[in-house]
Amino acid sequence: xxxxxxxxxxxxxxxxxxxxxxxxxxxxxxxxxxxxxxxxxxxxxxxxxxxxxxxxxxxxxxxxxxxxxxxxxxxxxxxxxxxxxxxxxxxxxxxxxxxxxxxxxxxxxxxxxxxxxxxxxxxxxxxxxxxxxxxxxxxxxxxxxxxxxxxxx
Amino acid sequence: xxxxxxxxxxxxxxxxxxxxxxxxxxxxxxxxxxxxxxxxxxxxxxxxxxxxxxxxxxxxxxxxxxxxxxxxxx
Numbered sequence: 708x709x710x711x712x713x714x715x716x717x718x719x720x721x722x723x724x725x726x727x728x729x730x731x732x733x734x735x736x737x738x739x740x741x742x743x744x745x746x747x748x749x750x751x752x753x754x755x756x757x758x759x760x761x762x763x764x765x766x767x768x769x770x771x772x773x774x775x776x777x778x779x780x781x782x783x784x785x786x787x788x789x790x791x792x793x794x795x796x797x798x799x800x801x802x803x804x805x806x807x808x809x810x811x812x813x814x815x816x817x818x819x820x821x822x823x824x825x826x827x828x829x830x831x832x833x834x835x836x837x838x839x840x841x842x843x844x845x846x847x848x849x850x851x852x853x854x855x856x857x858x859x860x
Numbered sequence: 861x862x863x864x865x866x867x868x869x870x871x872x873x874x875x876x877x878x879x880x881x882x883x884x885x886x887x888x889x890x891x892x893x894x895x896x897x898x899x900x901x902x903x904x905x906x907x908x909x910x911x912x913x914x915x916x917x918x919x920x921x922x923x924x925x926x927x928x929x930x931x932x933x934x
Contacts, residue, residue: 795893
Protein backbone atom coordinates (compact mmCIF):
# COMPACT_ATOMS: atom_id res chain seq x y z
CA UNK A 708 0.00 0.00 0.00
CA UNK A 709 1.47 3.40 -0.96
CA UNK A 710 2.63 5.66 1.86
CA UNK A 711 0.06 8.37 1.12
CA UNK A 712 -2.90 5.98 0.97
CA UNK A 713 -1.89 4.36 4.27
CA UNK A 714 -1.47 7.79 5.83
CA UNK A 715 -4.93 8.78 4.52
CA UNK A 716 -6.60 5.72 6.04
CA UNK A 717 -4.85 6.48 9.33
CA UNK A 718 -6.07 10.08 9.20
CA UNK A 719 -9.65 8.87 8.73
CA UNK A 720 -9.34 6.98 12.03
CA UNK A 721 -7.48 9.69 13.97
CA UNK A 722 -9.67 12.56 12.73
CA UNK A 723 -12.84 10.59 13.52
CA UNK A 724 -11.58 10.02 17.06
CA UNK A 725 -10.50 13.66 17.54
CA UNK A 726 -13.74 15.24 16.30
CA UNK A 727 -16.03 12.68 17.94
CA UNK A 728 -14.32 13.11 21.32
CA UNK A 729 -14.50 16.90 20.97
CA UNK A 730 -18.18 16.82 19.94
CA UNK A 731 -19.00 14.48 22.83
CA UNK A 732 -17.20 16.79 25.30
CA UNK A 733 -18.84 19.95 23.92
CA UNK A 734 -22.33 18.45 24.21
CA UNK A 735 -21.55 17.36 27.78
CA UNK A 736 -20.48 20.83 28.92
CA UNK A 737 -23.17 22.63 26.90
CA UNK A 738 -25.71 21.00 29.19
CA UNK A 739 -24.22 22.68 32.26
CA UNK A 740 -23.94 26.10 30.61
CA UNK A 741 -20.12 26.08 30.34
CA UNK A 742 -20.15 28.34 27.30
CA UNK A 743 -22.46 31.02 28.72
CA UNK A 744 -21.78 34.05 30.87
CA UNK A 745 -19.02 36.69 30.80
CA UNK A 746 -16.25 34.10 30.26
CA UNK A 747 -17.98 32.47 27.29
CA UNK A 748 -15.56 33.86 24.69
CA UNK A 749 -12.45 32.87 26.70
CA UNK A 750 -13.82 29.38 27.35
CA UNK A 751 -14.68 28.91 23.68
CA UNK A 752 -11.18 30.03 22.75
CA UNK A 753 -9.62 27.64 25.26
CA UNK A 754 -11.74 24.71 24.07
CA UNK A 755 -10.83 25.27 20.42
CA UNK A 756 -7.15 25.86 21.32
CA UNK A 757 -7.06 22.52 23.13
CA UNK A 758 -8.75 20.88 20.12
CA UNK A 759 -6.09 22.31 17.79
CA UNK A 760 -3.06 21.42 19.95
CA UNK A 761 -4.29 18.01 21.12
CA UNK A 762 -5.73 17.15 17.71
CA UNK A 763 -2.57 17.91 15.76
CA UNK A 764 -0.44 16.33 18.50
CA UNK A 765 -2.45 13.11 18.38
CA UNK A 766 -2.43 13.00 14.57
CA UNK A 767 1.34 13.62 14.33
CA UNK A 768 2.09 11.07 17.10
CA UNK A 769 -0.01 8.38 15.42
CA UNK A 770 1.51 9.02 11.98
CA UNK A 771 5.10 9.00 13.29
CA UNK A 772 4.37 5.98 15.50
CA UNK A 773 2.98 4.05 12.54
CA UNK A 774 5.97 4.85 10.32
CA UNK A 775 8.31 3.83 13.17
CA UNK A 776 6.40 0.56 13.72
CA UNK A 777 6.30 -0.15 9.98
CA UNK A 778 10.06 0.39 9.72
CA UNK A 779 10.66 -2.03 12.59
CA UNK A 780 8.39 -4.62 10.97
CA UNK A 781 10.13 -4.23 7.60
CA UNK A 782 13.43 -5.14 9.25
CA UNK A 783 11.93 -8.31 10.72
CA UNK A 784 10.38 -9.46 7.45
CA UNK A 785 12.03 -10.01 4.08
CA UNK A 786 9.43 -7.98 2.25
CA UNK A 787 10.50 -6.14 -0.90
CA UNK A 788 8.00 -3.31 -0.74
CA UNK A 789 10.62 -0.69 -1.58
CA UNK A 790 8.20 1.39 -3.62
CA UNK A 791 5.77 1.83 -0.76
CA UNK A 792 7.90 4.67 0.65
CA UNK A 793 7.75 6.64 -2.60
CA UNK A 794 5.50 9.68 -2.93
CA UNK A 795 5.27 10.21 -6.68
CA UNK A 796 3.68 12.70 -9.11
CA UNK A 797 0.28 10.97 -9.02
CA UNK A 798 0.22 11.14 -5.21
CA UNK A 799 1.05 14.86 -5.37
CA UNK A 800 -1.69 15.52 -7.96
CA UNK A 801 -4.21 13.70 -5.77
CA UNK A 802 -3.05 15.74 -2.76
CA UNK A 803 -3.39 19.05 -4.66
CA UNK A 804 -6.88 18.23 -5.96
CA UNK A 805 -8.15 17.16 -2.54
CA UNK A 806 -6.68 20.26 -0.85
CA UNK A 807 -8.19 22.51 -3.54
CA UNK A 808 -11.73 21.25 -2.82
CA UNK A 809 -11.32 21.13 0.97
CA UNK A 810 -10.06 24.74 0.96
CA UNK A 811 -13.36 25.83 -0.60
CA UNK A 812 -15.32 23.95 2.07
CA UNK A 813 -13.30 25.71 4.77
CA UNK A 814 -13.84 29.12 3.11
CA UNK A 815 -17.59 28.46 3.01
CA UNK A 816 -17.43 27.89 6.77
CA UNK A 817 -15.53 31.14 7.32
CA UNK A 818 -18.07 33.12 5.28
CA UNK A 819 -20.95 31.47 7.13
CA UNK A 820 -19.30 32.28 10.48
CA UNK A 821 -19.03 35.94 9.49
CA UNK A 822 -22.70 36.00 8.46
CA UNK A 823 -23.60 34.34 11.79
CA UNK A 824 -21.60 37.03 13.61
CA UNK A 825 -23.47 39.74 11.69
CA UNK A 826 -26.77 38.07 12.53
CA UNK A 827 -25.96 38.31 16.25
CA UNK A 828 -25.16 34.68 17.06
CA UNK A 829 -23.20 33.95 20.26
CA UNK A 830 -19.41 33.56 20.03
CA UNK A 831 -19.70 29.84 20.79
CA UNK A 832 -21.82 29.18 17.68
CA UNK A 833 -19.78 31.48 15.45
CA UNK A 834 -16.52 29.72 16.28
CA UNK A 835 -18.07 26.27 16.17
CA UNK A 836 -19.37 26.89 12.66
CA UNK A 837 -15.69 27.24 11.71
CA UNK A 838 -14.82 24.06 13.64
CA UNK A 839 -17.68 22.18 11.96
CA UNK A 840 -16.62 23.30 8.50
CA UNK A 841 -12.99 22.49 9.28
CA UNK A 842 -14.11 18.95 10.13
CA UNK A 843 -16.11 18.85 6.88
CA UNK A 844 -13.08 20.13 4.96
CA UNK A 845 -10.92 17.37 6.45
CA UNK A 846 -13.58 14.75 5.63
CA UNK A 847 -13.80 16.10 2.06
CA UNK A 848 -10.03 16.03 1.65
CA UNK A 849 -9.71 12.46 2.91
CA UNK A 850 -12.74 11.28 0.92
CA UNK A 851 -11.41 12.77 -2.33
CA UNK A 852 -7.98 11.26 -1.72
CA UNK A 853 -9.39 7.76 -1.22
CA UNK A 854 -11.74 8.16 -4.19
CA UNK A 855 -8.95 9.31 -6.52
CA UNK A 856 -6.58 6.60 -5.30
CA UNK A 857 -9.20 3.95 -6.05
CA UNK A 858 -10.79 5.34 -9.21
CA UNK A 859 -7.74 6.96 -10.72
CA UNK A 860 -6.94 10.53 -11.70
CA UNK B 861 -4.93 1.06 -24.36
CA UNK B 862 -7.14 4.15 -24.35
CA UNK B 863 -6.72 6.94 -21.80
CA UNK B 864 -10.38 7.95 -21.89
CA UNK B 865 -11.35 11.42 -23.11
CA UNK B 866 -7.77 12.46 -23.85
CA UNK B 867 -7.43 9.98 -26.70
CA UNK B 868 -3.96 8.99 -25.55
CA UNK B 869 -3.00 5.38 -26.04
CA UNK B 870 0.00 3.56 -24.61
CA UNK B 871 1.87 0.35 -25.28
CA UNK B 872 3.52 -0.03 -21.88
CA UNK B 873 2.21 -3.52 -21.21
CA UNK B 874 3.41 -4.75 -24.61
CA UNK B 875 6.90 -3.27 -24.22
CA UNK B 876 7.22 -4.60 -20.67
CA UNK B 877 6.71 -8.12 -21.95
CA UNK B 878 9.01 -7.53 -24.91
CA UNK B 879 11.71 -6.38 -22.45
CA UNK B 880 12.22 -9.68 -20.64
CA UNK B 881 8.75 -9.74 -19.09
CA UNK B 882 9.59 -6.76 -16.93
CA UNK B 883 7.22 -6.49 -13.97
CA UNK B 884 5.24 -3.37 -13.15
CA UNK B 885 7.27 -3.04 -9.98
CA UNK B 886 10.58 -3.16 -11.86
CA UNK B 887 9.39 -0.47 -14.25
CA UNK B 888 8.08 1.61 -11.35
CA UNK B 889 11.44 1.49 -9.57
CA UNK B 890 13.29 2.41 -12.76
CA UNK B 891 11.21 5.55 -13.32
CA UNK B 892 10.84 6.45 -9.61
CA UNK B 893 7.12 6.00 -9.08
CA UNK B 894 4.96 3.50 -7.23
CA UNK B 895 3.70 0.29 -8.80
CA UNK B 896 0.16 1.65 -8.36
CA UNK B 897 0.98 4.55 -10.68
CA UNK B 898 2.18 2.17 -13.40
CA UNK B 899 -1.01 0.12 -12.91
CA UNK B 900 -3.09 3.30 -13.20
CA UNK B 901 -1.31 4.35 -16.42
CA UNK B 902 -1.70 0.91 -17.98
CA UNK B 903 -5.37 0.74 -17.00
CA UNK B 904 -6.06 4.21 -18.44
CA UNK B 905 -6.79 5.67 -15.04
CA UNK B 906 -3.94 8.17 -14.97
CA UNK B 907 -2.32 10.30 -17.63
CA UNK B 908 1.40 10.72 -16.77
CA UNK B 909 3.30 13.98 -16.95
CA UNK B 910 5.52 14.56 -19.95
CA UNK B 911 8.59 13.94 -17.78
CA UNK B 912 7.33 10.53 -16.62
CA UNK B 913 6.27 9.62 -20.14
CA UNK B 914 9.83 10.37 -21.37
CA UNK B 915 11.31 8.32 -18.52
CA UNK B 916 9.12 5.32 -19.36
CA UNK B 917 10.05 5.55 -23.04
CA UNK B 918 13.73 5.80 -22.07
CA UNK B 919 13.52 2.55 -20.08
CA UNK B 920 12.38 0.75 -23.23
CA UNK B 921 15.00 2.63 -25.29
CA UNK B 922 12.26 3.99 -27.52
CA UNK B 923 10.93 7.36 -28.47
CA UNK B 924 8.00 8.78 -26.53
CA UNK B 925 5.77 8.47 -29.62
CA UNK B 926 6.45 4.73 -29.79
CA UNK B 927 5.06 4.21 -26.29
CA UNK B 928 2.41 6.96 -26.15
CA UNK B 929 0.20 8.14 -28.98
CA UNK B 930 -2.38 10.86 -29.23
CA UNK B 931 -5.42 10.08 -31.33
CA UNK B 932 -7.33 13.19 -32.28
CA UNK B 933 -11.11 12.98 -32.12
CA UNK B 934 -11.38 15.15 -35.28
